[in-house]
Amino acid sequence: MTISALQLGVGCLYGIFLWFAPDARKAPEVTLDDIIKMLPVAFCYMGAHSASVFSFASGSVSFGQIVKASEPAFAAVLSQFVYGSKVSKAKWLCLPIVIGGVILASVNELDFAVSALVSACIANLFAAFKGNENKKLMSTEGLSDRLGSVGNQFALTTILGFLMSIPVIMIKEGNKFGEFIELFKSTPAIRNNLIASGLWFYGYNELATMTLKKTSAVTASVANTAKRVIVIVGVALVLGESLDPMKLLGCGIGISGVFLYSIIDSLVKKKDE
Incomplete structure (x- = not known):
């Protein structure tokens, strides 16, 4: 939890720096009510990041990425049964492919x-x-204008997520925080990797958000699918993690299912036309 929170903290510093740097980015002009409405999104953002970091620390990074690729299954269930947003039958039919791929990848x-x-x-x-809370948030009248840019929205989300993670750190790992600070000071690898990972995480997510605004949904889906493949294979090669045939097969099936889930409505719509 400490690592994930401090990674968000690094992103906060970078986002704030851009507001003060000359000709970089104009600061948002949000109200207190806007900030309150952003809290659910920020909390979910913090939770997703913290759980992801814990997952990667508990097992292989490639396995964690394969399981995380099944996110559409969770999104579909929540959208349909919690938020009342209908998910097409075509998308539901894609989910067994995703889940089956994850199961195959987990077998060996x-x-x-x-x-x-x-x-x-x-x-x-x-x-x-x-994702669902963000849709609700962006429907707030005038919020986009007050935020000014997608970058500002992401910066505020990161700052709020970091602030909410501080009490959790104090409760769960507060007694070890002093020890971690000493390690941070005395071990360059911890210090450098923490700062670098925080900057990379912030930069990637902000760029991905901006890209989504400027490209079609299909293009974004292709890019996201390619990202999963590159990360899984790249990490396995660099860290020497196992990539046996069954895991590769499950990975391929699962990610293909995610890609199909992302574009299936467009394909069905074109066929109907």
Whole structure:
């Protein structure tokens, strides 16, 4: 929890820096009511990130990424039964492919850990809530104008998520925080990796959000699918994680299912036309 929270803290510093840097980014002009409305999104963002970090720490990173690829299944259930947003039959039919791929990838997972699986599922749940809450948030009249940009929205979400994570750190790991600070000061690897991972995480998510605004849904889906493949294979090669045939097959099926889920409505619509 400490690591994930401080990664958000690094992102906060970067976002605030952009508001004060000359010719970088104009600060948002949001109201207190806007901030209050952003809290659910920020909380879900914090929860998704923390659970993801815990998942990657509990098992192999590639396995965590495979499970996280099943996020559409969680989003579909929440959208349909909690938020009342109808999910098409075509999308429902894609979900068994995604879930089946995850199961296949888990069968011979050498680094399998129940905690990694559960944490990744919790991350998916938080991410699904975040997506639905964000839709509600952006329907607020005039909010987009007051935020000024997608970058400002993400910066505020990160700042609020970081602030909400502080009490959790104090409750769960407060007694070890002093020890962590000493390690941070004395161990360059911890210090450098924490700062770098925080900046990379912030930069990636902000860029992904901006890209989604400027591209079609299909293009974004292709890019997201490619990202999963690159991360899973790249991490396995760099960290020496297992990539046996069954895991690769499950990975391929699961990610293909996610891609199909993302574009199926467009394909069905074109066929009907």
